[in-house]
Amino acid sequence: MPAAIDLPHPDRDDITLEGVLFALSDSERLAIARELRVGPLDAVNCVPWDPSMPKSTKSHLMKVLREGGVIRSVPNGRNRTLSLRRDDLDARFPGLLDAILDADH
Amino acid sequence: MPAAIDLPHPDRDDITLEGVLFALSDSERLAIARELRVGPLDAVNCVPWDPSMPKSTKSHLMKVLREGGVIRSVPNGRNRTLSLRRDDLDARFPGLLDAILDADH
DNA sequence: CCGTGAGTTCAACTATTGTCGAACTGTGCC
């Protein structure tokens, strides 16, 4: 499967609190979410903190974030543009995303 | 080991965001935290939603919440009084606890 | 002081997650 396929994202109402918390309960996934805070980013330009990580592992990280409803991952040429689902998350769980991303690290 | 032993709790500064998110990323643990919202509760009176759950399993749930820094668990006679570590969590991660516990379920 | 009650620990097991190589597929550039 290519980089340019349309992957399934949960609808806003299907995003669960548990799913979001789980997705962000891992340091690396949390770091990705924090990177996306300033705006969408191509996956290629993201994740600069470990260039040696195999692509299948990166793909898996993105998958958990995507399936948890935390990020949106859309094809963009041969890349993928990742973005936070801020509107959906803010609507569904007000204050949650900022509380998490603002948190002391 | 009895019900009345002093179990280790992480210091405020040792509580990690990831640990808190992980502890609360499970429906049952989240439900316990929500029950404790109104105030401390003896473990016996808590967890009314599944009386058939083995005690070792309940003990494990409490352990994860305690080690994650979400709850405090102090001996109280032959029970254990559970309470949210609201002061510590609010100090360390402002807004996080309310955002989570207020969230739509 | 003995029995009961509440909760912890241990050990074994199951189940869920994470890691990574290999094979594969659209996309863009020549």
Add this chain to the structure above:
DNA sequence: GGCACAGTTCGACAATAGTTGAACTCACGG
């Protein structure tokens, strides 16, 4: 068209997390 690039999927394995019964410990009430 051909080729390299970015990511996905699959499968196998490692690692972590959840479940539970049994043995144990302390506190309370007779």
